[in-house]
Amino acid sequence: MAGGKLSARQKMINMMYLVLTALLALNVSAEILDAFDSLRASLKSSAETFAEKNMDTKGQILDKVQEEMSTGNIKNQGLIKLAGDVEKETNVVINYLNELTDSLNSIAEWDELIKEYHNIKETELNFQYWMGAGKDQMNNGRGDGAAIRLKAKLDDFVKFARDFIAANDTGGTSRIKFSEIAIDPENDPRVSESNPGKNTPWEYYTFHSKPVIADLAMMEKFKLDVQGVHSELLNFIKAKLGAVKFKIDSLILVDAPTSRVVAAGMKFETKLFVAATSKDAVPEFSGSGSVRSTDGGYAAMMSMTASGGFGKGQNEKEASYNATAVISDASGGKQSLRLS
Incomplete structure (x- = not known):
């Protein structure tokens, strides 16, 4: 048989x-x-x-x-x-x-x-x-x-x-x-x-x-x-009609420093975390800046030019930005993750 x-x-x-x-x-x-x-x-x-x-x-x-x-x-x-x-x-x-x-x-x-x-x-x-x-x-x-x-x-x-x-x-x-x-x-x-x-x-x-x-x-x-x-x-x-399961293909150690520039004598801090990637769930990134995919599409770099126009006596200026990642979820639909 x-x-x-x-x-x-x-x-x-x-x-x-x-x-x-x-x-x-x-x-x-x-x-x-x-x-x-x-x-x-x-x-x-x-x-x-x-x-x-x-x-x-x-x-x-x-x-x-x-x-x-x-x-x-x-x-x-x-x-x-x-x-x-x-x-x-x-x-x-x-x-x-x-x-x-x-x-x-x-x-x-x-x-x-x-x-x-x-x-x-x-x-x-x-x-x-x-x-x-x-x-x-x-x-x-x-x-x-x-x-x-x-x-x-x-x-x-x-x-x-x-x-x-x-x-x-x-x-x-x-x-x-x-x-x-x-x-x-x-x-x-x-x-x-x-x-x-x-x-x-x-x-x-x-x-x-x-x-x-x-x-x-x-x-x-x-x-x-x-x-x-x-x-x-x-x-x-x-x-295959059961719940969707994403197979983890790899684990990535990611760091998110609080600042890339630190004066001598000041503390440097970075947040460390592990991210899991799956070929079945590759996110789509977008944002208010220029977005470039990295790490095989599982991550992205967003860059934008800081605007000038400081006021008199002003040496810093607050700026805002936003980013979005859209990824498949277990229901077969899309989940949108926003950062602003």
Whole structure:
């Protein structure tokens, strides 16, 4: 499983698939073929249930964001696009698996009128479909049929999921990991070293000498795997609906002297304090003087020319200035800090 939380029933169904696949190597009996058909139906039901659950999760995300936006809080507006991107990529793979299922239904001679298959034991046409007729030795034994293209599609989806987490895990705290859905036997710990197919490509290992009904069940299992990844990504997005947290990137020691010029014998005083900076909250400075950003934008220097026009007998003059720093706050809005 590449990701997502499987129920006990779904885990049991996956285990049944592995058991039945092992039994195929011993005997392709009518009972085993019928068991695969029953398993196909169970996997199909589980995948559809998982898809509905994911749609509910997406709906919860959209409802919450829209509720926030109705009050003027737009901090999570970007999550709408993220959820949409995830659903789009998921649908691409699911639709592709549905197309493969339609092709397998033709090989298995699905009768739409009576809702039954007439040829669930077909192996040769099934193998040719997956590996390409007479092409099973091409591409280093991966063939040139539907199997090699399916692996590429599944690999691309897992890569998308990994890249999605990496790009959006701004705090660097996510522990979500995705394993390959279509993994070569030599890299699959579930395939024992004594297995004759241990060093064969995934395409050959997965589809060699299998009746078409076994691969119809496999398509539903892949849909379940894809929905598992979909679930993990949606829950990752949903977790962002919590309170905004700013990660402290660095601490800066700042001093604010009471005066830059001190006569001999007088005390020099400066106020010391530690300031925290976050790349998620860079302030915008403005003021009555010329403002220049420093320290990567986390601080600023404001300068202005002292005015003249002293009165007779006057050697000092009071002047005023103001400054403002605008910074994002935890509500997703902006907080204005003023000094005058």
